[in-house]
Amino acid sequence: MESVCKGFVGRIYTSFNPVRVVDGVLTCGGRVVFVGSSRDVEKLCNVLGCDLIDLKSYTALPGFIDSHIHLLDVGDVLNSLDLRGVRSVEELKRLLKEFSKSRSGWVIARGFDHELLSGRMLSRYDLDDAVPDKPVLAIRVCGHLGVLNSKALEVLRLSSGGNVDLSSGVVVEDLLDKVLEEIRYEMSLDEVEKLLIDAQNHVMRFGVTSIGLISTTASDKLLLALLSLQRREALKIRVRMYMSYRSLKSLGPTAKLLSGLSSEWLRVVGVKFFADGSLGARTALLSRPYSDDPSTNGVEVMSRVELAQALREVVGFGLQPAIHAIGDRALDNVLWAAEEVGLVGINSFRIEHASVVRDDQLGLITKLRPGISIQPHFILTDWWVVKRVGLERVRFVYRFKTLLNLNLVIGLSTDAPVEPVNPWETVYAAVTRGCSDSIELCRYTEDERLTLAEALHLYTTGSAELLRDEEVGSLGLGKLADIVVVDRDPFEISDPKELRNVSTVKVFVGTEEVY
Numbered sequence: 393m394e395s396v397c398k399g400f401v402g403r404i405y406t407s408f409n410p411v412r413v414v415d416g417v418l419t420c421g422g423r424v425v426f427v428g429s430s431r432d433v434e435k436l437c438n439v440l441g442c443d444l445i446d447l448k449s450y451t452a453l454p455g456f457i458d459s460h461i462h463l464l465d466v467g468d469v470l471n472s473l474d475l476r477g478v479r480s481v482e483e484l485k486r487l488l489k490e491f492s493k494s495r496s497g498w499v500i501a502r503g504f505d506h507e508l509l510s511g512r513m514l515s516r517y518d519l520d521d522a523v524p525d526k527p528v529l530a531i532r533v534c535g536h537l538g539v540l541n542s543k544a545l546e547v548l549r550l551s552s553g554g555n556v557d558l559s560s561g562v563v564v565e566d567l568l569d570k571v572l573e574e575i576r577y578e579m580s581l582d583e584v585e586k587l588l589i590d591a592q593n594h595v596m597r598f599g600v601t602s603i604g605l606i607s608t609t610a611s612d613k614l615l616l617a618l619l620s621l622q623r624r625e626a627l628k629i630r631v632r633m634y635m636s637y638r639s640l641k642s643l644g645p646t647a648k649l650l651s652g653l654s655s656e657w658l659r660v661v662g663v664k665f666f667a668d669g670s671l672g673a674r675t676a677l678l679s680r681p682y683s684d685d686p687s688t689n690g691v692e693v694m695s696r697v698e699l700a701q702a703l704r705e706v707v708g709f710g711l712q713p714a715i716h717a718i719g720d721r722a723l724d725n726v727l728w729a730a731e732e733v734g735l736v737g738i739n740s741f742r743i744e745h746a747s748v749v750r751d752d753q754l755g756l757i758t759k760l761r762p763g764i765s766i767q768p769h770f771i772l773t774d775w776w777v778v779k780r781v782g783l784e785r786v787r788f789v790y791r792f793k794t795l796l797n798l799n800l801v802i803g804l805s806t807d808a809p810v811e812p813v814n815p816w817e818t819v820y821a822a823v824t825r826g827c828s829d830s831i832e833l834c835r836y837t838e839d840e841r842l843t844l845a846e847a848l849h850l851y852t853t854g855s856a857e858l859l860r861d862e863e864v865g866s867l868g869l870g871k872l873a874d875i876v877v878v879d880r881d882p883f884e885i886s887d888p889k890e891l892r893n894v895s896t897v898k899v900f901v902g903t904e905e906v907y
């Protein structure tokens with residue numbers, strides 16, 4: 393039988409601001425009950441009869457907390473065919489045919505690039521050749537275009553025009569999002585649960601022990617699946633959920649009960665909505681036009697008045713608003729709305745991304761004190777960002793250090809599957825800011841790099857605060873015993889590139905060893 397207590401001896405970081413390292417931690421019943429020397433832990437273990445874990449050359453840290461992740465989409469990606477790098481239509485058909493044999497419902501493939509295939513766009517008939525009897529959706533590498541086969545067009549009953557071309561089966565932009573939502577809507581609860589379990593297993597192996605689960609579609613089914621997993625004791629990481637605004641609307645007054653759904657494993661914390669789009673698609677809302685396309689300054693997804701209304705509503709339900717705002721004009725709108733409804737105070741609402749922040753906005757940010765969720769890995773993915781905003785605005789992009797210096801609650805995250813789940817990739821991006829990868833942004837904004845201690849602090853305590861979870865984020869006395877053991881001491885790494893190679897050895901969440 394497993395013992396109630398576990399003793400850890402060796403190199404253990406219990407927090408990163410200040411950096412605190414000890415050589416003994418004792419956990420009992422899933423909580424930290426003693427922090428001190430290895431000798432004392434050994435003595436206590438002798439009395440209590442606990443499992444003693446000698447870390448030897450390994451290092452233990454508090455579990456990572458990814459404050460903004462799309463868990464269901466991570467599961468989706470793990471369960472779809474990867475077509476990145478495929479170089480012929482014949483090869484694509486062969487892979488699709490093979491993959492479809494293992495699928496009972498929809499067949500989803502991601503990442504094809506028609507420029508690599510033949511230069512011509514894929515069509516429904518290419519997909520029909522490979523899979524005639526099951527619905528297929530193949531999504532282009534950019535994520536903004538998909539191709540449906542004939543069976544899929546039949547199932548979805550799309551009418552022609554707008555963002556769909558029935559003759560080729562091509563769907564684009566928001567219609568593609570709707571198709572994905574429809575597919576998910578058709579999924580059984582069992583299927584949703586399976587995706588969540590796959591995603592959870594994936595996330596856990598990287599030492600992520602808590603997540604801010606951001607739901608942008610059909611949150612009700614997702615919530616139901618999570619509750620079912622919790623009942624079966626199958627939730628192994630701690631889920632802090634942000635519902636989609638649309639789901640909140642559909643719940644009506646029942647939404648008031650959501651904040652009461654609260655356990656150690658699953659909590660509904662907030663509601664996510666959008667003020668704008670993305671820099672990649674030039675839909676992030678900027679105050680002045682894009683430098684590489686003067687015809688647009690982005691898309692206002694919700695107006696100031698609509699934002700204020702949503703903030704009022706969400707707060708009224710006892711939940712935390714989390715607003716996606718990438719461009720500086722979108723940020724203006726969010727800050728205006730928060731001030732309008734009197735939403736002031738540390739972490740009373742969250743801003744997702746805050747990718748472009750002007751100097752003159754820092755004052756109002758300091759006054760309102762929103763929590764902010766940042767994604768350092770965007771720096772590596774958005775290597776073209778200087779072209780989008782131009783040199784005169786480059787200083788305003790991904791201002792992590794500037795925001796940190798405002799003493800706000802800031803959490804780190806990956807926005808996975810947008811960026812890789814591995815926290816060490818994100819830490820690497822935060823610490824190097826792309827300088828080691830010749831990313832142009834770094835040339836102008838090197839001073840916005842975070843130190844390793846800052847990055848790890850934001851990935852643990854910072855994210856915990858952002859998710860309003862006081863029980864995790866450090867290995868202080870009384871905290872939940874969420875511990876990741878890695879193969880080396882990150883503070884002893886001299887070449888930052890090595891940070892990407894730190895690997896997980898073991899992961900403990902509460903009483904359980906989950907990896």
Ligand SMILES: [Zn+2]
Nearest residue numbers: 460462606807
């Ligand atoms: Zn996101």
